Amino acid sequence: MTRININDKYAFGRDQQESERLDAQHKLLSKITDNTLIDPSIPPKNVLSVADIGTGTGIWLTDVSQVLDKTNTSCYYHGFDISADQFPKSPGNIEFSVQDITLPFPKEHWNRYDMVHVRLLVVALEESDYKTAISNISSILKPGGFVQWEEIDEETYISSPNPVIQEIYRCFSVSMKAEGKCFAASAKVYEECMAAGFLDAVRVEYNSDSNGDNRRETEKRLAAIIKSLYASFLLRSGQVVDEEAASKRAGDLIEHHWRLCADGQSPPVKVMRVIARKPLDGLSL
Numbered sequence: 001m002t003r004i005n006i007n008d009k010y011a012f013g014r015d016q017q018e019s020e021r022l023d024a025q026h027k028l029l030s031k032i033t034d035n036t037l038i039d040p041s042i043p044p045k046n047v048l049s050v051a052d053i054g055t056g057t058g059i060w061l062t063d064v065s066q067v068l069d070k071t072n073t074s075c076y077y078h079g080f081d082i083s084a085d086q087f088p089k090s091p092g093n094i095e096f097s098v099q100d101i102t103l104p105f106p107k108e109h110w111n112r113y114d115m116v117h118v119r120l121l122v123v124a125l126e127e128s129d130y131k132t133a134i135s136n137i138s139s140i141l142k143p144g145g146f147v148q149w150e151e152i153d154e155e156t157y158i159s160s161p162n163p164v165i166q167e168i169y170r171c172f173s174v175s176m177k178a179e180g181k182c183f184a185a186s187a188k189v190y191e192e193c194m195a196a197g198f199l200d201a202v203r204v205e206y207n208s209d210s211n212g213d214n215r216r217e218t219e220k221r222l223a224a225i226i227k228s229l230y231a232s233f234l235l236r237s238g239q240v241v242d243e244e245a246a247s248k249r250a251g252d253l254i255e256h257h258w259r260l261c262a263d264g265q266s267p268p269v270k271v272m273r274v275i276a277r278k279p280l281d282g283l284s285l
């Protein structure tokens with residue numbers, strides 16, 4: 001099992017195995033969201049500068065740059081993350097910087113971006129961080145620019161009849177609550193965008209079940225989440241005594257998951273997406 005640093009605020013590792021997991025997960029998320037890396041409500045011809053915060057390996061930004069570069073000239077791309085550990089070795093035309101979403105961005109980024117993308121910070125942010133994060137996103141968006149924030153949050157787990165999903169929900173809820181985090185991340189993002197005066201805010205759901213072709217990959221990604229995040233949360237929240245016990249519990253749950261899948265009980269994943277627009281006359285945050 002990947003070594004777990006229980007003193008780190010961040011529950012995932014940042015090694016090669018985790019980078020591979022993120023890239024594989026990105027492929028599945030793209031399929032679940034009907035290959036709309038940029039939401040259809042955002043006119044692509046107006047997107048000439050894009051920021052991706054919590055970028056990880058930069059996989060979303062890399063794919064977006066390949067799409068936009070076909071039609072838009074001189075696009076500017078910038079990936080931000082609290083750690084540089086997973087930044088690509090050959091970043092091409094994408095800039096990468098170390099930046100915490102909960103801290104003010106350097107002045108050179110203010111009012112710079114037509115679109116800011118954020119994905120999968122649910123296990124990283126504390127509940128009180130969301131308001132600051134939205135304020136910081138607003139500061140780097142141009143007036144009229146869009147935020148697109150995507151999460152796999154409690155909506156995937158909350159009322160599932162599947163006992164494996166119920167166990168993940170129990171474990172994540174207990175652990176995230178103990179760490180002051182918010183499992184209802186997409187609802188929180190939507191609420192903070194509204195409170196901050198963003199316009200046209202919507203929260204949409206994409207379900208992996210809407211395309212049967214996603215099933216096998218969804219099952220594999222869920223097993224990877226149990227191996228990494230479930231094991232990490234068990235240990236961090238003191239539900240097991242050591243890494244070996246966490247690994248054993250995660251292994252048992254993965255076996256149970258595969259048995260249910262073989263029995264036709266393959267659980268869906270929901271990707272929650274919030275899109276909102278900074279007013280043309282700016283925001284007073």
Ligand SMILES: C[S@@+](CC[C@H](N)C(=O)[O-])C[C@H]1O[C@@H](n2cnc3c(N)ncnc32)[C@H](O)[C@@H]1O
Nearest residue numbers: 022054055056081082083099100101119120124
């Ligand atoms: C689960 S990964 C998702 C990576 C990427 N967004 C994706 O969808 O493939 C979360 C990323 O957020 C970064 N992160 C955690 N806390 C952060 C913070 N406060 N500000 C910026 N990035 C953060 C982590 O280092 C990690 O790279």
